[in-house]
Amino acid sequence: MPKHDTPLLDELEKGPWPSFVTDLKRQAEKKPECWDILGQLELSFKDRITHWKHGGIVGVFGYGGGIVGRYSDVPKQFPGVAHFHTVRLNQPSSKFYSSAKLRDICNLWEKYGSGMTNMHGSTGDLVLLGTKTENLEPLFYELTHDLKQDLGGSGSNLRTPSCCLGKARCEYSCIDTQALCHHLTMHYQDEIHRPAFPYKFKFKFSGCPNDCVAAIARSDFAVIGTWKDDIRIDQAGVKGYLKGDYIPNAGAHSGRDWGKFDIQKEVIDLCPTGCMWMEGDTLKIDNSECTRCMHCINVMPRALRVGKEQGATICVGAKAPILDGAQFATMTIPFIKVDPDNDFEEVIEVIEKIWDWWMEVGKNRERVGETIMRVGLPTFLTVMEITPAPQHIKEPRSNPYVFWGEDEVEGGWERDVKEFRKRNAQ
Amino acid sequence: MGYDPENPMVDRITDIGPPHFEQFFPPVVKKNYGKWLYHEILQPGVLMHKAENGDECYTVRVGAARLISIELIREFCDVADAHCDGYLRWTTRNNVEFMVDSKAKVKPLLDDLAGRGNRMPVGGTGASVSNCVHTQGWIHCHTPATDASGVVKAVMDEIFDYFTSHKLPAQVRIALACCLNMCGAVHASDIAILGVHRKPPMIDHDAISGLCEIPLAVSACPLGAIKPAKATTSSGEEVKSVAVKNERCMFCGNCYTMCPAMPLADPEGDGIAILVGGKVSNSRTYPKFSKMVIPFLPNKPPRWPEVVDAVKNILEVYSKDARKYERVGEWCDRIGWEKFFEKTGIPFTIKSIDDYRLAYDTWRTTTQFKFTSHIK
Numbered sequence: 176m177p178k179h180d181t182p183l184l185d186e187l188e189k190g191p192w193p194s195f196v197t198d199l200k201r202q203a204e205k206k207p208e209c210w211d212i213l214g215q216l217e218l219s220f221k222d223r224i225t226h227w228k229h230g231g232i233v234g235v236f237g238y239g240g241g242i243v244g245r246y247s248d249v250p251k252q253f254p255g256v257a258h259f260h261t262v263r264l265n266q267p268s269s270k271f272y273s274s275a276k277l278r279d280i281c282n283l284w285e286k287y288g289s290g291m292t293n294m295h296g297s298t299g300d301l302v303l304l305g306t307k308t309e310n311l312e313p314l315f316y317e318l319t320h321d322l323k324q325d326l327g328g329s330g331s332n333l334r335t336p337s338c339c340l341g342k343a344r345c346e347y348s349c350i351d352t353q354a355l356c357h358h359l360t361m362h363y364q365d366e367i368h369r370p371a372f373p374y375k376f377k378f379k380f381s382g383c384p385n386d387c388v389a390a391i392a393r394s395d396f397a398v399i400g401t402w403k404d405d406i407r408i409d410q411a412g413v414k415g416y417l418k419g420d421y422i423p424n425a426g427a428h429s430g431r432d433w434g435k436f437d438i439q440k441e442v443i444d445l446c447p448t449g450c451m452w453m454e455g456d457t458l459k460i461d462n463s464e465c466t467r468c469m470h471c472i473n474v475m476p477r478a479l480r481v482g483k484e485q486g487a488t489i490c491v492g493a494k495a496p497i498l499d500g501a502q503f504a505t506m507t508i509p510f511i512k513v514d515p516d517n518d519f520e521e522v523i524e525v526i527e528k529i530w531d532w533w534m535e536v537g538k539n540r541e542r543v544g545e546t547i548m549r550v551g552l553p554t555f556l557t558v559m560e561i562t563p564a565p566q567h568i569k570e571p572r573s574n575p576y577v578f579w580g581e582d583e584v585e586g587g588w589e590r591d592v593k594e595f596r597k598r599n600a601q
Numbered sequence: 602m603g604y605d606p607e608n609p610m611v612d613r614i615t616d617i618g619p620p621h622f623e624q625f626f627p628p629v630v631k632k633n634y635g636k637w638l639y640h641e642i643l644q645p646g647v648l649m650h651k652a653e654n655g656d657e658c659y660t661v662r663v664g665a666a667r668l669i670s671i672e673l674i675r676e677f678c679d680v681a682d683a684h685c686d687g688y689l690r691w692t693t694r695n696n697v698e699f700m701v702d703s704k705a706k707v708k709p710l711l712d713d714l715a716g717r718g719n720r721m722p723v724g725g726t727g728a729s730v731s732n733c734v735h736t737q738g739w740i741h742c743h744t745p746a747t748d749a750s751g752v753v754k755a756v757m758d759e760i761f762d763y764f765t766s767h768k769l770p771a772q773v774r775i776a777l778a779c780c781l782n783m784c785g786a787v788h789a790s791d792i793a794i795l796g797v798h799r800k801p802p803m804i805d806h807d808a809i810s811g812l813c814e815i816p817l818a819v820s821a822c823p824l825g826a827i828k829p830a831k832a833t834t835s836s837g838e839e840v841k842s843v844a845v846k847n848e849r850c851m852f853c854g855n856c857y858t859m860c861p862a863m864p865l866a867d868p869e870g871d872g873i874a875i876l877v878g879g880k881v882s883n884s885r886t887y888p889k890f891s892k893m894v895i896p897f898l899p900n901k902p903p904r905w906p907e908v909v910d911a912v913k914n915i916l917e918v919y920s921k922d923a924r925k926y927e928r929v930g931e932w933c934d935r936i937g938w939e940k941f942f943e944k945t946g947i948p949f950t951i952k953s954i955d956d957y958r959l960a961y962d963t964w965r966t967t968t969q970f971k972f973t974s975h976i977k
Contacts, residue, residue: 183902183903184751184903186903186904187751187754187755187903187904189758190719190754190755190758190759190761191719191722191758191761192664192666192719192722192754192757192758192761192764193664193665193666193719193720193721193722194666194719194754195666195668195669195750195754196754198666198668198669198670198672198673198720199668199670201670201672201673202670202671202672202673205672209670212740216739216740216748216751219739219748219902220739220748220751220902220903221902222868223868223871223900223902224739224866224867224868224871225738225739225742225743225744225745225866226739227739227741227742227743228743228861229743229744229857229861229864230743230861236609236610236613237613237615238615245741245743259741261741264619265618265619266619267619267620267621267622267625268619268622269622269690270690270691270692270693271622271625271626271630271688271689271690272625272688272689272690272691273624273625273687273688274678274679274681274682274687274688274689275687276620276625277674277675277677277678277689278675278678280671280674281671281674281675281678284671285671290670290671290672291668291669291670291671292668292669292670292671292674293667293668293669293737294665294667294669294674294691294695294697295667295691295695297734297736297784297785297786299693304668304740304741305741312604312606312609313604313606316603316604316613317603317604319613319614319615319617320612320614323617323620324617324619324620325615325616325617325618325619337693339693340690342634342635342637343622343626343630343634344630344637344650344658344660344700345637345640345650346637346638346639346640346650348635351635353622357618357619357621357622360618360619361618364616364617364618365616368615368616384882384883384884385882385883385884386881386882386883386888387693388693389693389786389789389881391881391883391888392786392788392789392879392881392888393786393789422641424727424728424926425639425640425641425642425727426641426642426643426727426767427642427726427727427728427767427772428727428728428767428925429642429644429645429727429767430645430727430728430766430767430768430769431728431767431768433925441925441926445885445926447885447886467883468883468884468885469882469883469884470884470885470926473884474926476639476640477639480638495778495782495783495784495786495788496781496783496788497781497782497783497853497855498823498853498855499823499958500957500958500959501783501788501789501890503789503888503890
């Protein structure tokens with residue numbers, strides 16, 4: 176495959192940010208189909224439109240997801256990308272790798288694909304970008320036999336779960352996000368590989384309410400670590416911040432002179448519930464008023480730690496705007512145990528209750544958040560056998576249109592209008 | 602042994618899942634799993650995590666494109682082999698992280714990275730613009746309204762200084778999605794760059810019978826703008842097809858997703874909208890959606906100058922005006938949106954007033970507002 180002129184893309188070799196164009200050109204020296212990737216992209220830059228056709232169902236035997244078919248609409252001009260299918264590899268939890276593992280993946284992709292990847296796709300998969308249909312089965316064979324790895328999800332199935340790095344390198348994590356993510360990924364291999372749902376379903380696991388994997392914005396089932404007891408205070412640490420021995424917010428603001436650390440202004444006044452105050456140089460917290468927003472802990476990590484009675488809050492039903500508008504996940508279970516020792520049975524029970532219901536009532540291409548919107552949160556809570564609590568709402572309803580059930584009303588709904596008319600004339 | 606095309610099901614292995622994460626932990630991470638005490642950012646891009654037993658893990662964060670070659674991955678592996686016992690990781694925002702277990706190992710690592718041209722910039726921590734997450738765009742997607750990698754490269758080049766420093770009031774998360782499907786989930790980003798269409802779908806009557814289920818195409822439209830209709834193909838044959846009420850279309854592209862015979866991409870019709878003020882974190886305030894402040898900017902490859910200028914302008918006005926810790930959305934809420942438009946100089950247009958589902962929640966139902974230059 177010859178090199179194409181790419182005057183527009185060449186402009187993107189300039190500038191301080193790493194250039195994917197330079198990278199593609201380097202790869203093209205070994206994998207000449209990359210010249211055709213560049214050529215077709217240059218054509219898109221010129222035409223200001225995509226040159227990929229819609230769809231194309233390809234895959235490996237026995238799986239209904241993990242491969243996304245893609246074909247060029249200018250294959251004669253760019254035969255190297257005539258087929259350009261995506262292979263989604265299920266990433267290890269929180270994306271730690273050894274160089275040996277990555278080199279194996281690179282070698283496999285040098286043999287069977289274009290050499291280009293996404294590290295990583297939006298859902299979390301390690302995405303191998305661009306291969307031909309005839310390469311899919313041999314690639315899958317070597318992936319499973321030699322690399323002992325598997326494909327991720329695509330289509331109306333459980334998408335590849337993902338998590339923050341949790342206890343591996345973060346002092347805030349209240350749950351073992353990686354163990355949970357790995358366990359559920361293994362437990363639900365069938366649901367990941369064989370689409371049987373009304374639409375996609377995403378799990379994301381964040382260790383604390385900072386929510387670094389955007390679980391509350393992006394997942395149908397968000398498990399977000401939290402705690403029930405008191406924020407742990409080290410008063411010596413508080414004094415360290417007051418004296419200026421420790422740099423606030425872990426040094427996140429080091430590039431500008433914001434003045435001396437002011438605990439009143441920077442912590443106490445920014446607490447959303449106003450549950451903190453100073454008595455002399457001792458910091459006090461009324462933990463019963465705390466909503467665990469993380470701000471004070473973020474600002475003073477050497478003085479404040481998350482509580483010890485740890486678990487998670489489960490929020491359900493986030494999605495991007497298509498079609499009725501974006502949704503954040505709705506707080507459904509205020510506190511749940513997340514226990515590796517019982518294989519996370521409490522979490523699994525919740526998941527399967529949601530699925531049993533959604534698989535029955537969810538319409539084609541309806542995310543669970545949309546199903547909940549359609550039937551209403553009260554119905555969903557009832558289905559889930561969850562006791563409704565003020566924590567489920569921002570405020571009570573402002574309209575009076577309650578769907579009373581007949582069994583809730585004294586005497587039921589059956590009445591005799593003739594009897595009524597005897598007392599109340601027309 | 603190996604794959605036998607004659608017997609593809611022989612020795613088949615399926616459903617083995619991903620490799621267990623623990624085997625990829627650097628020793629200092631494995632040893633201190635769940636035992637971390639606190640962290641500090643020593644300089645932009647360099648973190649130190651302290652364990653309860655005094656162990657330290659130093660992390661150097663490097664920005665990378667999302668679209669990267671195996672050659673570059675191998676180069677990242679070379680760095681990991683030279684400095685980090687062969688371990689490395691990726692963040693959720695496409696950064697690469699190298700971890701070492703002593704401060705003495707940080708400088709040689711930083712020197713090595715600095716010696717690799719602009720391929721491995723260090724930064725993306727604290728009150729910075731971290732790496733821009735994005736979707737595929739023209740490099741691989743069939744529905745985009747703009748490119749992704751190219752726009753992101755152009756934007757990150759221009760605001761690079763904010764990636765390698767800590768001078769913003771808070772972290773600023775920028776994200777790009779190349780169409781309204783929002784694979785990039787930009788609906789909760791401080792600054793969101795979103796590909797949008799502005800022309801209704803065309804109907805390929807010649808192809809529709811072979812490509813689409815008509816009822817699915819009809820039901821794909823959230824506004825009921827698509828109706829079944831008879832049409833005549835170019836060879837004069839009457840076929841079952843659809844008709845579109847163009848004035849009802851809000852250009853979501855869902856019909857094209859369901860029916861490949863209804864393409865809507867267009868060089869002039871497509872472009873970019875800018876949304877601001879979203880956040881995911883629960884810190885201080887609730888998570889927030891991003892709000893549309895610029896309804897359309899043209900697609901101008903290779904460097905999208907209008908988009909780059911818009912992002913930089915919002916970032917710099919925010920940087921100057923916001924208080925310490927205030928995210929973009931918190932700043933907007935404090936000063937009021939009328940002030941946001943005045944301070945940024947972004948023209949307010951009727952397109953920023955919601956007229957879709959749940960729109961009423963975004964209209965002002967109080968006499969409280971600020972007199973800005975908008976009120977004559």
